[in-house]
Amino acid sequence: NAGVTQTPKFRILKIGQSMTLQCAQDMNHNYMYWYRQDPGMGLKLIYYSVGAGITDKGEVPNGYNVSRSTTEDFPLRLELAAPSQTSVYFCASSHEPDTQYFGPGTRLTVL
Amino acid sequence: LAKTTQPISMDSYEGQEVNITCSHNNIATNDYITWYQQFPSQGPRFIIQGYKTKVTNEVASLFIPADRKSSTLSLPRVSLSDTAVYYCLVGGFVSGYNKLIFGAGTRLAVHP
Numbered sequence: 001n002a003g004v005t006q007t008p009k010f011r012i013l014k015i016g017q018s019m020t021l022q023c024a025q026d027m028n029h030n031y032m033y034w035y036r037q038d039p040g041m042g043l044k045l046i047y048y049s050v051g052a053g054i055t056d057k058g059e060v061p062n063g064y065n066v067s068r069s070t071t072e073d074f075p076l077r078l079e080l081a082a083p084s085q086t087s088v089y090f091c092a093s094s095h096e097p098d099t100q101y102f103g104p105g106t107r108l109t110v111l
Numbered sequence: 112l113a114k115t116t117q118p119i120s121m122d123s124y125e126g127q128e129v130n131i132t133c134s135h136n137n138i139a140t141n142d143y144i145t146w147y148q149q150f151p152s153q154g155p156r157f158i159i160q161g162y163k164t165k166v167t168n169e170v171a172s173l174f175i176p177a178d179r180k181s182s183t184l185s186l187p188r189v190s191l192s193d194t195a196v197y198y199c200l201v202g203g204f205v206s207g208y209n210k211l212i213f214g215a216g217t218r219l220a221v222h223p
Contacts, residue, residue: 087134092154
């Protein structure tokens with residue numbers, strides 16, 4: 001099993017550009033999550049999903065969108081990138097709501 | 112919403128036992144206590160989870176007193192590779208997965 005995979009690993013965006021962060025898991029987990037982590041801080045939940053077709057907002061959803069068309073994939077869309085979205089983004093999945101498996105992260109810089 | 116409080120940082124030496132305590136005074140009846148470890152430039156990794164008393168696995172032990180208002184992660188005989196940030200989380204099915212909050216964690220530095 002590859003576990004949770006994320007692409008790209010690094011990305012630099014200009015203000016106002018858009019992009020999609022990809023996340024996939026091969027563990028047949030129903031629950032998937034997107035977090036962001038700013039330097040020296042803990043993780044903040046952006047969006048989560050309890051299964052294909054079902055998503056909901058977390059703590060910091062503004063400026064982001066998600067979709068969950070399959071069990072395996074949970075892409076995160078950034079529209080109109082802003083410097084405040086410079087962060088490391090982690091995707092995670094779990095069989096149960098509390099024990100999560102994390103991907104390697106995407107380091108995003110918005111200039 | 113169960114908030115957790117941990118020490119910001121700790122220092123230890125190789126071969127010592129390290130205990131990291133987490134306070135969660137308003138833990139709900141159905142909440143579990145979960146600890147994650149995070150190395151630089153990596154995602155957090157699940158270490159251990161418990162509900163009450165003591166849980167032990169190949170990596171760590173988790174001690175939870177009867178009132179469940181705190182918990183202690185115990186790392187036996189740490190090595191340099193245990194240098195990481197350790198997060199304590201409280202939550203579970205009834206509390207709602209969207210309410211799992213990662214605090215700033217405890218930065219453990221293990222010295223030779």
